[in-house]
Amino acid sequence: MRAAQGIYGGAVVLALVAATLLDRGALALTTTTRAGSILMFPKVVCAPGRDTVIQLTNTGNMTNDLRCFYLDGDTCSETDFDISLTRLQPTVWGVCAGRPVSPTDAQHGLDPGKIPPLPVGSAGALVCAEVAPGGDVPMARNQVTGEATLVGAGLTGSATSVSKYNAIALPGGSDMDQTLKLDDKEYSACPAAQLLDFPADGSNQTIDALGGTTGAETVTTRVTLVPCVLDFENFTPTAGVMKFDRWDEEELHLSSSRPFSCWDSFALGPYVNPLAGSFGTVQMVGVDRDASPSQAVPVVAVAETFYTDGNGHVTSAAVNLHGAGRCKLPSGELDLRVCTRDADCGVPAILGSCVTNAEGRMTLATP
8 A cells, every 4th residue: 555645634625627518419527516427536545643534425316326446546456335325315434444334333324335444554546436226337317426535634743634625526428338438428528637826835924924933834735646547447557647837926937747657646846846936837737658748648636735834733725626628739639738728729720729628438347
């Protein structure tokens, strides 16, 4: 299991992208504010002094069955389980303890089904997909929402520190097999790029003003991502390279890259520093390791910024990254320019157009 990083408290949640139609007959883009058929939680941790509380809600008026998969960030192996939610039922569990099926346990409410605990030292992702009754056939209903709360700051900091983000929901059309196509027809595709505004690492005047030890306080940001190409049947890791383009308050540009496989959690600083000013913005694009940059490896991600006052007090805020597109050249290839509209790519007929999504897929393990 991957050694978990220490973490934090506070909560800031931004929409990954508004749910707007791509074109006639296309599905809505991924969302953190509406219900969907697939939920992705990029960061799920069980560590000494730290737990992740998962909340799921069936927003529909019929019973909703889900197949869920914990993805181990080190081995790319999965631990699967099935749950069933009655009409309008929410449910909750801590990943370190799981949730047994017993009318006498400490968990209140209707039991959704047995949820296995994760071993201490685990770090990875959680994915849940709507299925037909019995759990054998995926069936899109677009009725489930979710949130994750990271409780405790790990081996350092306050045990009461919390950090919260929304699950990333993918709306669906219909399905009949174990391969879920994220292609805007069967299910929503993932964003082609990710955007993040972040504070500079290092000392912080706000912490100083609140009584921190001057010069000893720290601010750091971590990014956690999971690819939108996942094989829960064969445990095949998805390898890619994350390309970073950073701008600071003086509009200075810096490029860098980082390889990833299966799942990744990393400090952002080494890829965006040095930074002029107090804040920066970074564009992130996932591409294939061995192919041209045109071969997309889409990801979804969350970020957390950790604040330490120099006296051992730690808190943090989590945020969903914003989704964006990539410019498509007249040849049909994608380049590394990130966009939100065709005008960002120049005159569309000459220089290209903005493609807001990238296709992925998930292969579910056979029940």
